[in-house]
Amino acid sequence: MSPEDAEAELIRYAHRTTVGIRAAPGAADDQLWGSGVLVAPGWVLTCAHLFIPGTGETHGLGPGEEIGVVLSSRREPVRARVAYCPRPPFRADVALVRLSEEIPDQPCAWLGDRSLAYPERAAVLGRLAHPEGGGTGAAAIQLVSVPGGMVGVAQTIGTEVPKLEKGMSGGPVLDRDRGEVVGITKGRYRDRPGGGAVPLTGLRMLTRQDAVFPDPGLGDDPYDELIRRHDRWHWKRQSRPGATWVDYQRHLRHAGPRLWHVQHRLKAMHLLAGLPPAASPAEVERLVYDALGMRDRPEGSLLVHSWRDGLGEIYQENYAEFRGAVHYLKLVAAAVLADDSGHVVARRLASWAREELAMELRAEDRDPSEPGGRVPTSLLVSIEPLYYSADGTGPSDTFNWSIWRGYGDGEWRSVTGDQRAGGVSFEAATRAVLERLGDPLLAADAASGAEGPVRLEVALPPDRLADPVHTWRLPVSRRRGARLRPAAGRRPVVVRDATRADGLDPNLDRRWVKMLNSHRLQPVHVTPQHARLDELESLDGHAVPVLCHAPGARTAEGPLVDWLLDTGFPVAFWRTDGHPEGPCHRGCEIFLADAARAIEQSPADPRALPERLRALRAGGISPHSLGGCGVLLYEDPSNPLPRGFVNPLETA
Known part of the structure; x- marks a missing residue:
């Protein structure tokens, strides 16, 4: 079908x-x-x-x-x-x-x-x-x-x-x-x-x-009992003749070739419905964080109530979602068996998760602890805008934030975050990130071993993509009271578009493939006066936009950065202090020349640009140099942003 x-x-x-x-x-x-x-x-x-x-x-x-x-x-x-x-x-x-x-x-x-x-x-x-x-x-x-x-x-x-x-x-x-x-x-x-x-x-x-009248039929916890009846009904219905909801659901676009597929979810919910209720929402939340490998746990940030709700929090990319779900089911079964070692359904759940589902995990992932065989390559900070206010009265100016350890190929492991429905201001989100970023960043460096300091990726809303995140001051060691130094002192630092969290953009994929297959990369000076959508779309696959104007500078068709993002450029350079309008000056010439040298180096590989920018910064910086005021947009479509914490449905 x-x-x-x-x-x-x-x-x-x-x-x-x-x-x-x-x-x-x-x-x-x-x-x-x-x-x-x-x-x-x-x-x-x-x-x-x-x-x-x-x-x-x-x-x-x-x-x-x-x-x-x-x-x-x-x-x-x-x-x-x-x-x-x-x-x-x-x-x-x-x-x-x-x-x-x-x-x-x-x-x-x-x-x-x-x-x-x-x-x-x-x-x-x-x-x-x-x-x-x-x-x-x-x-x-x-x-x-x-x-x-x-x-x-x-x-x-x-x-x-x-x-x-x-x-x-x-x-x-x-x-x-x-x-x-x-x-x-x-x-x-x-x-x-x-x-x-x-x-x-x-x-x-x-x-x-x-309850409107005494004993309506769902006991002390109406939601938990209702959802158990819902899950049991769908499980039983699946064994009877005739097409079911799940039969159609498994053929939808999202189902695809997923490891954690619709039938897995159906069986998991059926088994969870046969367990005693969780002791508290806090217990469900704790097991979700354990399954995702989160250490710094923002207690109360998940709106969970039942075991089923916890499973619903584990939505990531394909393999990461499967791994998280398997570990969560094992942890839930263990929690129930700790109180009742003979509970039949908990034993069935543990056996299914451990002896069947876990067989599909990579060897290093068969334990929910840190993935032993893999080496982290990056740490991601994501500050995501909430598009509408919590009361639904209009546009929101608040944000959620999260920190993730990255292993490449769209694989991320949650570290910490704040996903409260109302969000916080951008400034508060940034302060919270800086208070918590040092330890997980240094821990990722240690786990990477000889690979050296991991890349820091910062996903921001489009209007903040020129923020000088490479100047964030972070501790140099895990010692209390350690000295601080700029984030880009030892590591590559890049920015990403936080609104691109679905990982699906044919324009981005097409340009990235062309860049990888190109024999050269060419800097293209893009200005608000000349930036038109058709002109940007017509640029060759080896073109790397370079802006000395502010990314938010207005073109005839809207903010310049919006057109760059919409046309799918995976890499671009701009200044943290780009001028909003008017003619270019001597500082622009210095910046453009630096960018050209970084882009035109051999090999012609966009994946080399983060390290080239790091080397420029390490070699000394001046106010107008690429190392001093440059920002690199870096969107590798083979490593999409995690979907575990993204913008929820637009508020009314």
């Missing part, structure tokens, strides 16, 4: 899980209040505001009061009750509805496990509310693009579509590439296209105190 066919079939399947929410059958009010999604046998996830609309009245929350749920398989609404619904102000706009009867062959949607979801293509599903009533509602599916990420408990579901229709609130938001529900529609904008949505992390905030 092609990815396109699988996506179309999965959207049809997801539509069968989408329901309408209205008053009970026979009520005078037969208008739809909104939509919902079937997530476990007998359970519907929807928005709390459907039942507390803010008008002073409530729907379905009175003693013994029933509501109606419209299923695609039934002509008439099914009776149900609102089981869990937080009261305003909502921690998260989510509610659970319990059907009053069993529905044979009821389908269930697949709920994603990531706390940070960033679908670029989504399907927004719901049922339309007709002005004349009728109580069932027509199907509604919107295919949208989602530019950005998720923060806190709000997200945007796209503005490149017609207005979302009335009645779609509470319906599922489906990631079309990964094949999983990542949120529910919160509402539509009244004055423009698109709308807002609530990510699935909101479901983790439901507690027993949100």
Whole structure:
């Protein structure tokens, strides 16, 4: 089955899980209040505001009061009750509805496990509310693009579509590439296209105190019990005849030739659902950090609750994701067996992870400690922008930061970071990085052995790519109170584009391959006056842009740096103090000449440029020299940035 066919079939399947929410059958009010999604046998996830609309009245929350749920398989609404619904102000706009009867062959949607979801293509599903009533509602599916990420408990579901229709609130938001529900529609904008949505992390905030009536059926921990029922249902459904959600999901684009594939995740979640609950969210968080090899643990930065949530935090490049998942499952099994050595499911999980999955790991990775046989080649600092504020009111000026040890070929191991939903200012992120960077950088140097000091890579938002990160002052030893010296004193230092975290850019790949196959590299002086998109795109594969102007200088078509990044140049030089406008001066001549000498040296290999810049800096610097004020953009597409901590869905 092609990815396109699988996506179309999965959207049809997801539509069968989408329901309408209205008053009970026979009520005078037969208008739809909104939509919902079937997530476990007998359970519907929807928005709390459907039942507390803010008008002073409530729907379905009175003693013994029933509501109606419209299923695609039934002509008439099914009776149900609102089981869990937080009261305003909502921690998260989510509610659970319990059907009053069993529905044979009821389908269930697949709920994603990531706390940070960033679908670029989504399907927004719901049922339309007709002005004349009728109580069932027509199907509604919107295919949208989602530019950005998720923060806190709000997200945007796209503005490149017609207005979302009335009645779609509470319906599922489906990631079309990964094949999983990542949120529910919160509402539509009244004055423009698109709308807002609530990510699935909101479901983790439901507690027993949100019960509408005594003993609704999910015990002391409604989220944990609901997600266990969800995972067990999908596991059992997979063994029965007929196409399943997972059958379509495994053929989607994202599935591809991944080591940690959909069937692995299905079985892992089934086994995790059979374990006793974690003692606390802190225990889940600790095991995630252990599995990822993180030493400096920013406690409370992960919004995890269940064992399943921990597995959802391990999203990296192909092999790194597989390795992290295997180690996490082994650690979870060990934690449960430490309390109950005879627990049957924990033993099964341990056996599967240790005797089957671990067989696919490299020899040096069969223990979750530091990878013994591999040598780190770089340390990455990433300061990633949060595109929208946590309250969803507008653009954000806050950031998350993280530090990673790199082994090449897109393989990264987390060291530390701060991924709080609200983020911090750029200045606070930089201070936090400098407070924590020295020890892991020196440790990576020690692990690299004879290879010498590792390269420092700093991923920044485009408007900060001229920051003089090579002048960061870092300790020269791991001794307390050690002297400080510039980061570039002994090692190559380069910058990278933090917004290129998906690792997919055909322009970048094409130019990199041409550079590697070229017999020469040629410096090209690029100025705002002459920088046009068509001219940049037409530059030969061996061209290396050199800027004496500030990267943020305005061209006729926008900031100069944006055009350089969009046209996929993997390497470029610019100044930390580039002039914003006006003619060039003597300092520009010095800088351009230095850059030309570095670029035109033999061999003609872009991979040699970081070391050449380091050598220039070590040989003495002057204010206008490449070594003194130069910055090297260095994007090797064979070593993409890690995806473990990237921009979440854009906030509403």
